[in-house]
Amino acid sequence: MNRLAVLLLLALPVLGCGNATPRVTLYCGQDEEFATDVIRDFETSTGIKVDVRADTEANKSVSLYEAIVRESKQPRCDVFWNNEIINMVRLQNQGLLESYPTSAAKPFPAWAKGPGDTWYAFAARARILLVNDRIPPEERPQGILELTDPKWKGRVVMAKPQFGTTATQAACLFEVLGKEKAEQLYRELRPNVTVLPGNKDVAVAVAEGRFDVGLTDTDDAIIEVQRGRPVTIIYPDQQTIGTLFLPNTVAIIKGAPHSQQARRLVDFLLSPEVEKRLAEGRSAQIPLNPDVQAKLPIQRPTQVRAMTVDFTKAAAQWDQVQAFLRELYAR
Template identity: 40%
Template sequence: MLVLAFFVFTVLCCGCTGEQNVVVVFTSLDKEFSAPVLKRFEKETGIKVKAQYDDEAVKTVGLVNRLLQEHKSGQVQCDVFWNSETSRALFLKKRGVTQPYASPSAKDIPAAFKDPKNHWTGFAARARVLVYNTKQLTKDKLPKSIFELTEPQWKDKVGIAEPTAGTTGSHVAALAVVLGREKALDYFRKLAANGCRKYPGNSTVRDRVAQAEVLIGFTDTDDVFAGMAHGKPINQIFPDADGMGTLVIPNTVMLMAGAPNADNGKKLIDWLLRRETEAILAKADSRQIPLREGVTVPEDGVTLGDIKAMKVDISAVSDTLNKIAPVVRDILDKK
């Protein structure tokens, strides 16, 4: 299926390099959030965007595999990868799939969110949260920590997304780095024994919580904000504020090695990394979190200062991801 998908996209993009004012971008940020931004770029610059979006079931993994296939085949079609997380940005860099580009727009982005060699740059983050059903749970009944979800009162009431795709995988890997592999696996064994249900993606977790199939679940801030904007009876908790904190996951953008439209790719990267773009994403239904100080957010929005961010080595998270995620998937499947 991967080879077929790669072939289809190659056919669709045939002639991309012959067009003088085009850029090809793969993005794993949900289409409902990324497409309006890319259309705005088109309107402001006149550069035609050919976008390949992800699939909720495979999320970032599907696009990463496609980028690897392009790189190995020597038939690179993608110019820019707008990735919805960090771990697989490092993964691609280590495999030579990206090339360095120091965008002038990134000068005021904190160094913690940039690759030292300029292979990727972060912007507009999300945080891992617990989404809960506001009709079923009152604030005095809410957990303060993810570790409380293994207790009897939460039996069969918790949901989580597939850990081998999307930000759930990064969260699982981060817990393994912070807690240690065995302690993290023990946690997921207890969670599974307590009847935690696994769903295809973060938005599915949110929707099942809204429908009260489960009452609380692991997801991202953008999914919760978007659900609230559509009237779903949900809200969110930033867990472990008194302990390890929660994982903050910026979007990342990178230029592909061998990009056929590299100059336009750089223009897109510059545009995405502007303060104005962070403000656009902060005001969108997804309420993404600016990495810079001083970017205006809506009254119900979130800044980095509102969150206790988990302190974790993102390089270690990237190295751990593909080792730990399948193990956790199997634990959840065998509950």
């Protein structure tokens, strides 16, 4: 092989770089069935290829959080689209999120913006009770505390309390009720409840009549309602602590390998078009941008009594709450 041929071969990788497709790596805790079309629209409109790492239903948000922490010295993730808020706050507390002030977040309420513009909240849903209609209206539980009554033994179902929005709900209840009352709640609930892998499993199990009551999210519950299944959504604790509403959150990881593409993806996810699409799609997620007008088959936080929770304080209790739940639900 002559000298010119050798030089050309060595130059090929460099020459090819200029034509490489721009990419961004997204760690996505949102359900694949709801996120796929949004991601595809971003790729089509920008020409940026999105490499997605997703959660399984059984370890929602927690496994991606752990991956981001583990990879923090050499990040692989550019953008984290989380399906809840507590683990995003935990990442922020560890200094693992990049500050990104963006005009895309300007219409959102102040609470939906992390300190130093490190994360943003959008597209919320509620933690609700899904009740099979064979239970007469006058006998249906109206709050989570009611499910500790022995009459509900074997009739209640929920997802693993160590993961996803079920874990987030636990942390929030510890913050709102206090440690003593929250521990009592989960101890008294334990004999009555069956644990399934995820919230979708919970909604389907109640819809199929295998259980009477399920603790789940509105995005999974509304699908069963719209399928014509014999189920009713109850917004719990309207006379006491209120119903918990949880947003999606999005952030750029500090040291993201593709920071410019990451910024474009964050702006896209915060756009009115995406919130409207998530609201009017099957997941019926609630827009946080007040400028987004959408018809919803579920209640907004302004239409029911919403739980008042300090997510920062709830995040601070995460490790303690999880240690308690692991011990209790491993039995």
